[in-house]
Structures are given as structure tokens and as C-alpha cells.
Amino acid sequence: MTDDQGTPAGGRPGELDAIVVGAGFAGLYMLHRLRGLGLRVRVFERGDGVGGTWYWNRYPGARCDVDSIDYSFSFDEDLQQEWVWTERFARQDEILRYAEHVADRFGLRADIRLGTTVTAATWDDRAGSWEVATDRGDLCRARWCIMATGALSAPKDPEFEGLESFRGVWYQTGRWPQEGVRLAGRRVGVIGTGSTGIQLITEIAPQVAHLDVFQRTPNFSVPQGNRPLDPGYQERVKTDYPRGREDARSSRNGVMRTLDFPEPGHGVRPIQSAEPAPRDDPEAMRSELERRWAFGGANIVTTAYADVIVHPDTNAVVADFVRDKIRATVHDQAVAEALLPHDHPIATKRICADSGYYATFNRDNVTLVDLRRTPIETIVPEGIRTTERTHPLDVIVFATGFDAMTGALLAMDLRGRDGVRLRECWAAGPQTYLGLAIAGFPNLFTITGPASPSVLSNVITSIEQHVDWIAGCIAHARDRGVSEVEATPEAQERWMEHVAALADGTLFPRADSWYMGANVPGKPRVMLPYVGGVGTYRDVCDEVAAASYEGFALDGRVAAAAAAVTPPPPR
Structure with a gap:
């Protein structure tokens, strides 16, 4: 004291x-x-x-x-x-x-x-x-x-040439002003599409005049499945806290078994296991992944099979399932293809969870800027200039991680x-x-x-x-x-x-x-x-x-x- x-x-x-x-x-x-x-x-x-x-x-x-x-x-x-x-x-x-x-x-x-x-x-x-x-x-x-x-x-500080010349305002997600930021009706550019960027983009798209999403690396994202917590369910969890907490402490990822999502019995195997965990036939695997996709949650899909993070074949099944979901959601197939991650196995980067991220790119006021195809050259007074064109902006948000x-x-x-x-x-x-x-x-x-x-x-x-x-x-x-x-x-x-x-x-x-x-x-x-x-x-x-x-x-x-x-x- x-x-x-x-x-x-x-x-x-x-x-x-x-x-x-x-x-x-x-x-x-x-x-x-x-x-x-x-x-x-x-x-x-x-x-x-x-x-x-x-x-x-x-x-x-x-x-x-x-x-x-x-x-x-x-x-x-x-x-x-x-x-x-x-x-x-x-x-x-x-x-x-x-x-x-x-x-x-x-x-x-x-x-x-x-x-x-x-x-x-x-x-x-x-x-x-x-x-x-x-x-x-x-x-x-x-x-x-x-x-x-x-x-x-x-937070990683932004390192973009010309930032000091920008006539608008810019922010970092990891140092967001306490008083908030007015984004409604403004032209906004977001750099970064990790977990933070995905949350931000989905939230602000309906309110801004236009949103340019500057994507350097596509990431896998799954439905979060957020919803109000039912008081009865919360009470059942609290009643079961002693078992649940002990279960979490001995688990792989430190979380309790979710009471309203019964597991089908795919056991956890050692991370260094030389053999893949037993898997269902392709139709049964897809059915299990669909069940998890509908329930939502950051790790629900990627933990369907214990060897997802170890064996490339299992990983590819889950990754392809998510890619198919992206293609089915995004109307413009060229945009959909640009959103597909192909450079890393699923779950080897932090898996993202969203509330409609991919559907955001069906909006008329949202543009995906693929920085692998058209990299940023510099920030200019009126916005961001890529190798293709200048994107006029009032606000730049850096969701560039830590x-x-x-x-x-x-x-x-x-x-x-x-x-x-x-x-x-x-x-x-x-x-x-x-x-x-x-x-x-x-x-x-x-x-x-x-x-x-x-x-x-x-x-x-x-x-x-x-x-x-x-x-x-x-x-x-x-x-x-x-x-x-x-x-x-x-x-x-x-x-x-x-x-x-x-x-x-x-x-x-x-x-x-x-x-x-x-x-x-x-x-x-x-x-x-x-x-x-x-x-x-x-x-x-x-x-x-x-x-x-x-x-x-x-x-x-x-x-x-x-x-x-x-x-x-x-x-």
C-alpha cells in the first residue's frame, strides 16, 4: 500500500x-x-x-x-x-x-x-x-x-514515404483516440487486413462515404457467430465453472469446452504426432466443417481435426473449405480471388473472426486495393498513390499490427x-x-x-x-x-x-x-x-x-x- x-x-x-x-x-x-x-x-x-x-x-x-x-x-x-x-x-x-x-x-x-x-x-x-x-x-x-x-x-509505427505531406488525418488502431474519431461521410483508407483491420473494416463500411481497403496479405477469416448471451446459458456455465476452469487449464488453448457446442469426438493428439488423426470421408468432413462454420468462433473451424496445424493434407482440406466460402460470398470473382490466402497454411497466422467481412466487398462504397498487384508508391497530400492511381482520402487508418x-x-x-x-x-x-x-x-x-x-x-x-x-x-x-x-x-x-x-x-x-x-x-x-x-x-x-x-x-x-x-x- x-x-x-x-x-x-x-x-x-x-x-x-x-x-x-x-x-x-x-x-x-x-x-x-x-x-x-x-x-x-x-x-x-x-x-x-x-x-x-x-x-x-x-x-x-x-x-x-x-x-x-x-x-x-x-x-x-x-x-x-x-x-x-x-x-x-x-x-x-x-x-x-x-x-x-x-x-x-x-x-x-x-x-x-x-x-x-x-x-x-x-x-x-x-x-x-x-x-x-x-x-x-x-x-x-x-x-x-x-x-x-x-x-x-x-504498435508498429507507419513507415510510408510522404505521410507528413498528407492533408487529411491519420490514426493507428493501437493508439486510437479516447474521444473517438468521426468517420461518417468521409473517404477512408485502411492499410492492413489482419484481425484488427478486419474488425474495423466491417464496422465502418456502412457509415463512410467510401472505403479503400489496402490489402498487402490476404488472411483467413471465419464467422465470429457473436450474439447476446442467454442468461440461462451463462448461469449454467457459472454453475459448472469449477469443472470448466480446470478443463481449460489442462487444455491445448486454455479455453473451456463450450456447453452449447457438443464436440463430435475428434480427440486431441500430440502436436508432434507422426500420423494424421483419423479423418472422416470427404463428405463427412465437409459436413463437420459446415456445422462449425454455422456456429462461429475464431478457432471452431480450425480445430475440427487435431492435426490441422501439423499435416498439410488436413490443413488443405480446411483451407479449401474456407476459400470456397469466400468465393461463394463475394459477388465479383476477381475481388474474391484477390481475397483468397494462398501463401500460408490456415491457422499458421492468427485466424481472424468477423461479422460479415467478406460481404463488405459487395458494397458499392468499398474498393479492395490489392497491393501485391499495385503496390503503394507514396502518400501524397490528397491521399495514397499506388502504381495504378491515386486514391483520394480524408482519413488514413493504419492497422499494421504490433x-x-x-x-x-x-x-x-x-x-x-x-x-x-x-x-x-x-x-x-x-x-x-x-x-x-x-x-x-x-x-x-x-x-x-x-x-x-x-x-x-x-x-x-x-x-x-x-x-x-x-x-x-x-x-x-x-x-x-x-x-x-x-x-x-x-x-x-x-x-x-x-x-x-x-x-x-x-x-x-x-x-x-x-x-x-x-x-x-x-x-x-x-x-x-x-x-x-x-x-x-x-x-x-x-x-x-x-x-x-x-x-x-x-x-x-x-x-x-x-x-x-x-x-x-x-x-
């Missing part, structure tokens, strides 16, 4: 037990758990409110692609019973209200410093603590430093032992142990960091697991008088080899995706998240903790057999 001036109660100014960077869902829960351990904590958040990605991404159409009843905390029974969601997939404003409710319900705001960006964090070997600096002149010390910076929190998983961490001047910069350590790609810790950076933890399930999971399930593990590790150290906890280089190397080997056994490396870091020029091309699944990953983390934090040096003492850490194969 802090006094009115933000000074830790019972301590000198700037002295804390723990510093948390970020006040999204990860930072809020981390603060709650650390308070429960009796620690003095401060959270620094660059936004002027809590909520993380749901504070910043206010663009029209912003909506979660995980079912609302799943996308919520499970750590407090009263909290999960009292909150009532209005839709199957909640909008940004509803999720933000939920985050604010959590902050208020548990009295978390007193220890959160809003509008404050952490610019540097440096490990002081002599003091055995972290020194954290902010853009507001704060200089704080704490034994523990936890990065709750989020996997998708560093420097995922590493961008927010590398934006800080983060230095470990001997002043070594994280940017130097990660020059060839991120290196972590379990996605939780980094060799050479004692007492530093990363929530849903690189080499953890993170963006391949329901992130709140993964956040809770990480926060609970970190809190347990800190409590373990405190109870045993341990002042420093650090991942060993050997354990980190073995974990990264395991992460890479699993990824290489899938189709993910065949796509130039942000999962692979391919969307950022110069970024090392490595698979950033762990593909082995939430349940398997949780088991590994639990085993590490049970073995006295195997793979970590505690005050320089390495737990027995740390160098021999070999994660089990995924289930």
Missing part, C-alpha cells in the same frame, strides 16, 4: 519489494497476488487508465475473439459469479469496464501510477535489487521486477548483470526459460513472455498461471531467505531448443507471420510462442517448482540436475 504521495507505507521514498510494469490484466492480478504476500508494490502504467490492450485499442469494431465467459479471471469465486457478460464475444468497452471493476473491487488503484512510462530498469549487483526509472522522473528500487507489458502492446511479444520489453533500456542489455542478449531472437525468466537477469519475471503459450492461448488463462507461479516462486525465496533467483543458461538453452523443435514439427514456420517475427523488418525469424499447449506447459512449470525450482540458481546455488531439464512431450 502507499500513502497519498505514492511513498511505500513503512518505507523510505522509492523503496519497494516489487515493481510491476503494466496495468493490464496481468499487472492487475500480479499486484493482487503480491499484496497477498504482504509485499510493498508499485505498478507503473503508461496509459491514463487500467486495462492494457483494452485501454489503447478503442477502434470501431474492437472485440475479443475468445468467448467472454472464458475471457475472465477465475481466481475469485465471487468475482466470476457476479460479473454478467452481455455478448458471446465482448466489445472493447465492456472488457475495459470489467478491468476497471477488478481494479476497484480489489482496491488496486492506490498502488498504480498511471500516465507513467518505464524507460529503464537496471540490475544492481551490489545492492541485489532493480533500479527502475520512468519518464516522469521516478527512480525506484525493488528486489523483484515483473514485466506485465503484454504480448501485443507495441512488434509482438518482444517489442514492449526491448523498448525499455533493460540491463541485467554487468550492465548487459536485453537487446544484446536477444540480438538473434528472444531467449527465456519457460517464458518466465531470462538468464543474466536475476529477480526479473516476464508474464506470458516469449517461449510460453501466450498468444496461442486464452491469454487470461495463461496470465493467471504465470502470476500464480511467479508469486509462488517469490514466496519460496522469501520463506527460505533467498535473495536472488535466476534462470541458468543451461536450462534456458534446453528450453529454447525444446520450443524450436516443437515449432519445427508444425506448419507454423511456413508462414511469414508475427508469430515468427516476420512482420517487423530486421527482426529475427523465430517462433515466438510455445506451441506445446497450455496443459503440457503448466505441467512443466509445476514440475520445475516442485523440484525446488529446477533450472534456477537460488543465491547462486543451482537446484540439483538443473542442466538436465528436459520437458516432457506435449499431450
